[in-house]
Amino acid sequence: MDVRVHNQQFSFMPYFESEVLTDVEFVVDSKHYPGKKASFKAHRLILALQNDAFKVMFYGDFAKQDRIAITDLHSDGFLGMLRYLYSGVLKVDNVRQAFYTRTAATKYLMPELKGLCSDYLAVQLKPDDVCAFLDNMLIMGEQDTDEPVRNLLHTNGADVLSSSGFKSCLESTVSYILEHIKSVPELTVIEAVYEWAQEQVLLEHPDEEGVPNIRKFMQPFFTKLRFLALTPSDFVRGINTWGILNEKEALALLSTIIDSESAAVPHGFCKMRKNRV
Secondary structure (H helix, E strand, O other), X not given: OOOOOOOOOOOOHHHXXXXXXXXXXXXXXXXXXXXXXXEEEEOHHHHHHHOHHHHHHHOOOOOOOOEEEEOOOOHHHHHHHHHHHHHXXXXXXXXXXXXXXXXXXXXXXXXXXXXXXXXXXXXXXXXXXXXXXXXXXXXXXXXXXXXXXXXXXXXXHHHHHOOOOOOOOOHHHHHHHHHHOOOEOHHHXXXXXXXXXXHHXXXXXXXXXXXXXXXXXXXXXXXXXXXXXXXXXXXXXXXXXXXXXXXXXXXXHHHHHHOOOOOOOOOOOOOOOOOEO
16 A cells, blocks of 8 residues: 655755765766856766666666766756756756756756757747847757747747847857747848847957958858848948948849849849748
């Protein structure tokens, strides 16, 4: 006969937090996440009983290693996974911890934890989180997890472009956003990419005065930026004053904005004239 002593769910978390009788240490340090190195002590038996990947690890190639290096995960994600293995409960404090934990769950073949993280993100993900989410998703090759991000880019695209994370996000993240963002005026989109490019210049040349060669950072997006959707005024008073186009390109684009039959679109530029809807 089973006897329930109390209603509290049993958890190994106190042993994880106190580090009592731990017999293995994980050092999490990935080049993808500089400055996020952390170490965690754990119990081989508990992890092996909970997860087949750890079982193979501890009773296979790493059987005699007391210190194991983890080089492909964020420390917050590895911690979130350990917390789940010890408690059976998703324990994250914010969206970033949730998507880092989902990455760890994917690597260690934990579909239940991955599902919990996905459910959390579907509800909690906000425009300010999108760029960091995409950076991680694209680094780790998890494009199949992008549904909540696409939803926000369709409904709150302007907020994503103005978020604190946009200027510092990866080039691949900017490219993804340009491919999926909707219902945002093209001038707003181009201005956001210009500000992103300015930030990249400052990061690459922190000691130089002025803003050299912004074109270098914007040119990869010329095929996705819809210059032809701008008004002549927006183009002349805004885009053409930034120094990102040569004289021939600027004249051809402006002519085509005014009259679609007047000139050929320069090679390497987007030919779409419609706004993103």
